[in-house]
Amino acid sequence: MITLLRLSIPAILCARVVDARWFTVMNNCPFTIWCMFTDLSAGTAVPLFATGWEAAAFTSVGFAVPDNWKAGRIWGRRDCDFTITTGPTCLDGWCNGGLLCDPTTGTGVPPASVAEWTLQGDGNLDFYDVSLVDGYNLPMAITNNVNCPVADCLVDLGPGCPDPLKGPFDSTGFPVGCQSACAANIDGNPTDSANCCSGSHSTPETCPPSGVQFYDYFKGNCPNAYAYAFDESSGTALWTCDSGLNADYTLTFCP
Template sequence: MEITMNFSRISFALQLFFICHFITSGKLREVEGCSIYISNKCPFPIWPATAPNTGHPVLANGGFYLPSGGIRRIGSPGDWSGRIWARTGCNFDVPTNHKPACETGDCDGKLECEGTIGLPPATLVEMTIQYDKKQPSFYDVSLVDGYNLPVSVTNKPSTSKCLIRGCTQNMKDTCPPELQVVNDEGQVVACKSACLAFNLDSFCCRNKYGSPEKCKPSVYSSLFKKACPSYVSYAFDTPSPVVSCSSDQFVITFCPDKWGTEHLSA
C-alpha cells in the first residue's frame, strides 16, 4: 500500500515537472500567443470578423462589434493562419433566418461568424503569423473578391518594412457601375472584383488562364491597383504584395487616416 502511494506521488510529481517544463520552454502555444489589434478609424461602426484556415482555431468567436474609434485586442495561438475582414451596415436586432444581416461581409446573418467565411465583396486581410521571431509572418490585403473598406496592416511597434498602407482613393467613388454593390438607399457600399462580377476564367485566373503567363491584369484589376497599390488586385498580381515580417504583435486599421498616409506610430 505504501509503495503504491509513493509511486502515485512520484507519478504526480513527474506530471507537474513535465507541465512546468513545457510551459517554461514555450511548448504550450497558449503561452506563446500573438496579439492582433483591430482598430476602427471609420466614422461609423464596423463588425470585424475572422475565419481560420483549415486546422486553426476561430479567433474572437469569429466576429464582434467595434464602434468608431474603438480598438480591440485579439489573442491568437503561437501560430495562426486565416483571414480578417470588416462587415458594414449590420443589424442583428431582427432575426434574419440565415439571410444577410450586414450590407457587406455578412456571414450567414450571425454576429459571431464561428469560422464561416464572409460574403464577398469584402477587403480581406490574409495572415499566416508566427510567435517565433526567427520565423517570419506573412500577410497581405486582398481585393481578389472585391472591396468594401480600406485597411492598413503593420507590426507593433510599426516599421516601414512591415507596413501595408491603405488606399489612395476610395474605391466606392471610382467603382464602375457594373461592379457596384448598392444598398437600399442607393449608396455604393462595396465594389466587386471582375471575377466575382462576371465569373469568367480570364478574370478568375483559372483553367487555361491558371498561370501568371496566361492571366494578366485587366482594366478592372488595374483600377483596384491604382486606388490601392499595396493590395493584391488579382490572383497573379506581381510583384507580390505579400509582406514578410518577424513580429508577435500586429495592428489592423480599418479606414486608416487620410486614405493611406497613416503615420507609422498608429
C-alpha cells in the same frame, strides 16, 4: 480618441503569452461589425476570440493570436440585421452564422476588403496582406511594432468604382462596395475566366494582370494591396516579416 478594450485572456494562455502575438483591431469608421475566420484546413491554431463582434466608432479590441496562426482573415461588415435567418444579414461583408461567423463556412461574402495572415510560414516568415481579390468594401491598413512593411488600401474605392463593378448601395444610394471583375461575372464564364484566374487561366502564366479587367483601378489606387489572385508578381501585394521578431499587428479600418 480611440478607446481600447484589452479583453481578458484565459489563464492557460497567460502562462504561455511568450508563444502568442497581440493583435489590435481599430475601428476609425462609422459604426461597423467586424469578423474573423480561420481556414481550419490550413491549421488548427486559432485566436481565443469571437469570430464576430460589434465595434462602435473609434474603439478597438485587442486579443492574443497563436504564433502559428495559419490562413487567418479579418474583414468588416456593416448595416447588419441578425434577426435574419437566411440570406444576407449585412449590407456588405456578411458571413454564414450571423454575428458569429461559422467556423467552417463563415468567410466574408464579396465584395469585402480582407486582411490576411499566416504566421510562422515558409522560411520562418510571417506573411500578411490586404486583399481586394474579393472586391472592396472598406479601407484598411496592417501595421506592426517591428518596422516591417505596411500593407494597406487607403482609398475609398466605392465612389469611383467602374459602373459594372459598383455596389452594393446604402439607403441614400451611396456605393459602399466595389466588386471584383470575377464576382461581377463580366466575362460570363466564371469557371473558365481570365478575371477569376480559373479553368484555362489557372496559373500565373495564363492569368497575367493585363488580362484582368479593371486591374489597374484596384492596383492604381491601392498599390500595397492584392489586386487579383496572382498579384505577387507585382512585388507589392504579399508582405513578409521575420517570425523571429514576434511582431504584434494592428489592423485599422478607415486609417
